[in-house]
Amino acid sequence: MDTCGSRSVNKKDGAEDRALRWTQTFIPTLKEDPAEAQVPSHRLMVRAGLIRQLVAGAYTYLPLGLRALHKAIRIVREEMDRAGALEILMPAIHPAELWQETGRFADYGDTLMKVRDRKGALLVLGPTHEEVVTDLVRNHINSYRQLPVIFYQIQTKFRDEPRPRFGVLRTREFLMKDAYSFDVDVPHLNQSYERMYQAYCRIFDRCGLKYVVVEAESGPIGGEASHEFMVLADTGEDALVECERCRYAANLERAEIGEGDTPPPALNEKQLRKVHTPGRSTIEQVSGFLQCLPQQMIKTLIYLADGEPVAVLVRGDHEVNENKLRRVLGASRIELADPDTIQRVTGAPVGFAGPTGLRLKMLADRAVMLISSGVTGANEADYHLVGVQPGRDFQPDRVADLRVASDGDSCPRCSGTLRLRRGIEIGHVFKLGTKYSAKLGANYLDEKGQSHPIIMGCYGIGINRILAALIETSYDAKGIIWSVSLAPYQVLVLPLNVANAELMRTAERIYRELMEQGIEVLLDDRDARAGFKFNDADLIGLPLRVVIGEKGLQRGEVELKWRHQAQSFTVPVEQAASRAASEIRSALQRLA
RNA sequence: CGGGGUGUAGCUCAGCUUGGUUUAGAGCGCUUGGUUCGGGACCAAGAGGUCGCCGGUUCAAAUCCGGCCACCCCGACCA
Structure with a gap:
């Protein structure tokens, strides 16, 4: 590339520090949020000129x-x-045969990117x-x-x-x-x-x-x-x-x-009783219809474990954790049974299965056993049982931790709360x-x-x-707040008026001294208004900012400011570079 | 793969319902000149668009209809 062409507005710049001067590098910042960005990191990475999308993903x-x-x-x-x-x-390109050897060619399915070479051989782009x-x-x-x-x-x-x-x-x-x-x-x-x-x-x-x-x-x-x-x-x-x-x-x-489940309130039903629940097949419908709480219900799910049907009981407000289920059963494949299988093994359509009278291998989550009087399916279309008592009305083959944890559950290792x-x-x-x-x-x-x-x-x-x-965890309304170790540059040197020759000489000197000290520095040499440059500085979020302004210079001072702190501080001009360098070094030290 | 949404200038969007006074617009950005200059200035003059693509309806399509594509969101799925 010809670097001596139309872009060399600042004739004094050599090619060697091009990436270190704002006017000579490429930082396309955006004032407005890109329409497609939903999360802060995406929004800010685009706005701060870090990335641009080519296609989805x-x-x-x-x-x-x-x-x-x-x-x-x-x-x-x-x-x-x-x-x-x-x-x-x-x-990055692999022969498909290698993936077929381990069986993962099939397991990975459509997630595997595939290409054919000119001979027609199938290649995989390595995931x-x-x-x-x-x-x-x-x-x-x-x-x-x-x-x-x-x-x-x-x-x-x-x-x-x-x-x-x-x-x-x-x-x-x-x-x-x-x-x-x-x-x-x-x-x-x-x-x-x-x-x-x-x-x-x-x-x-x-x-x-x-x-x-x-x-x-x-x-x-x-x-x-x-x-x-x-x-x-x-x-x-x-x-x-x-x-x-x-x-x-x-x-x-x-x-x-952990084992610290609290039992749900008991129903007023002591005896097992069959009730008509026409068309109510979900937990929500049945609990609404019978005026009970979801946690007073026993959800009975029919799974196929390596093809064998099993009944799995969890409380109405809980979800089955299929990983736990697979491990407890020692099965390699777990899936919810299809409606036909459910009809065959329970004698009822989906939504009316229950443990009582069910002739199937049966597993229950621990919380189910704490229900003193509950509601469950009657294994008959449009009927449920109320007053169901675990132990009396059914006996699972195994009680275990089978459900997906939720907020407030007890810790498996101590008496704390998850x-x-x-x-x-x-x-x-x-x-x-x-x-x-x-x-x-x-x-x-x-x-x-x-x-x-x-x-x-x-x-x-x-x-x-x-x-x-x-970025997702370190930003504010103005922009990114980089850690010193990941920041694209460690220090931003920001002269407020590039038309002021003396001010620019000072900025250039600080910039050179910082580079000599091994500090990664970006010089904002753009001829723009202060507010504009400050906003971009906050947006790209470099950790330490050194501002050189006319007023400060008259007092022999420049301003230093950490991006993550609200307050700036001033130091004598001649100490600016060494102070900034030592600030950066000690910040890096703290992360090491 | 199911459901929803959006495609108009580099970016954010209006115009579409009800086709023709729109010669396709605004703000931001960009170029030139001038005034400004410590928290996204102002004035003036400009450059920039096959209105996602293909087809249809019509005297006439950014606008109506059909198909396709892309991107985004919710779900399913997933390191």
Whole structure:
């Protein structure tokens, strides 16, 4: 590109600091909110000139956004290296056959992006890389002497999401740090896992994020244990619970519930009695019709566990947690039964099933057993039973924690209370075990020459989400409030009047001195009014602002202001750069 | 995939119901000149649009009808 063309208005600028002068870089700020942006991070990232959308779920990172992204990448890379993980770079295009080997070609379904090459061969755009690393390892690692090893990469992933949304929070193309550990046995896996877990804590601490670590379901990736790193935000897509008293926290998909359920008020019905409830099949309809509370009702759901029908009882105001159900039953596949099956096993249409007289394997949530007199379906169309007493009128085969936790439930670990929160998932660590190594034949030979599948773990971080999550939790009415560690630049030098030569000389000097001290600085050399520049400064949210104005200069002073603080302070001109530099250094120190 | 919404200038939107005085508009942004200059200034003159695409109705379509596409929202789904 020709840099000497029409844009070189400021002739004194060399190419070397182009990115450091506002007039020479590209920061397209917007005064108005973009119509499509719903959440704060999306709105502000667009308005502050960090990103622009190309299609649904794919964004261009502009210079400011890219700088912040690079900051996050750098922190992640430093901590991965420090934890002893080895950086590699795997391809984004994978042969479909590799995915068919593990069965995930089918499991991933439409989320997998597929392309055909010129020969007609089917390729997959990698949504994650278990298959590819495991293929690498099976071909090149075969001895216990080569273990343990952790590989990681920072690479673009592709997932054809059913619904990309919330700006950079859920996209079809995104940057992910994915790491994979390989160990000889579970104790060693646990060590690798712990190492990654600690590295994640350091990464997110350094980013300045406030996060909680929650116990999580491992999802379709499989495995036995997993934790998610969540940034609490009302706009987050994930629901989780957090104990008010102890450190217990879990994704809602996983959250256990303590035994402290309080029984609902008893009905006035002591005897079992059949009542006519024409056309009332939902909890809402029946409780309204019979003038009872939903929590006095017993909801009877017929599930198919690996094809076998089972009855699952929960209180009317509760929901079944299918993950818990699957685990309790030891089943691999759980689904709600179809209407035909329900008619066949209960003798009634959907909405009238009940435990009394039901000849089926029956599981009940603990809260159900505390109902002293309840309402439930009569296994007969248009009839319900009232005065139902667990133990007397039915006896489940098993009582367990089967429901989705809700706000106010008791903590499974202490006597505290669980609170429902929303969060943004920024990192996830899993113990995979041998799921992939067994399928792909990634084995090692032990000291005795015996072959075993390698024990794996996998560890992901959504790099783009780090930025979005930070902004989502750190902004005000004026704009973004960056942490020092992720900010695209650390200091903004803002001369108020670029036409004043002496003032500009001072600004340039402070700017040079800051650069010499290794501080990342942006000089707002635009010929614009003060208010305009202040508003843009607040919008892009650089941590420290140095304002050089005529009045201050007459007193020999410049103004320093932290973006996150309301008050500014003045320092003598000659100390401005060193003071700003030391402020930044100590702020960085606090995050390290 | 189901339901809803929106596509008009770089951005935010009006105009569409009731087709023709609209030669397609406003504000912001952009260009030029001037006045201003510590919290999104003012005046003047400009540049910028196949009204998402294709077809239909009509003497006449941004406006009515049909189809398609894109984007957004709710749900389902999902790291």
